[in-house]
Amino acid sequence: MRPGGIVGNGAPDKQGACGRVGQLYDECMKRITVSLPDDLAEAVARAVESGYARNVSAYVADALHVHGRSESLDRILADWNAETPVPDEVARRIDSELDDVGMIDHSGRSGRLAG
Numbered sequence: 001m002r003p004g005g006i007v008g009n010g011a012p013d014k015q016g017a018c019g020r021v022g023q024l025y026d027e028c029m030k031r032i033t034v035s036l037p038d039d040l041a042e043a044v045a046r047a048v049e050s051g052y053a054r055n056v057s058a059y060v061a062d063a064l065h066v067h068g069r070s071e072s073l074d075r076i077l078a079d080w081n082a083e084t085p086v087p088d089e090v091a092r093r094i095d096s097e098l099d100d101v102g103m104i105d106h107s108g109r110s111g112r113l114a115g
Contacts, residue, residue, distance in 0.1 A: 044060070
């Protein structure tokens, strides 16, 4: 096999192509269409223009990875809290401090903005 997931006969090596430099796009990715509010679309465009993200797809993929880790952390913390409950007064203080620094989501989605 040659670097980049190409077998000697030029056919893609499906097991080795993904995750390598020069990966074959169609072998490793699914194309989807996503609609975003104008302000989010503009923020993504600015991130790409500034070099923060390689392209829109990379930005969205990174955001989804972060969200997945956050959701996983939420489950871990919920399980831990069920085993070792935090006293209500301590929980209120923590929520207040997180709110003070902008880490509480008031949109009605999850309770935190960061993992």
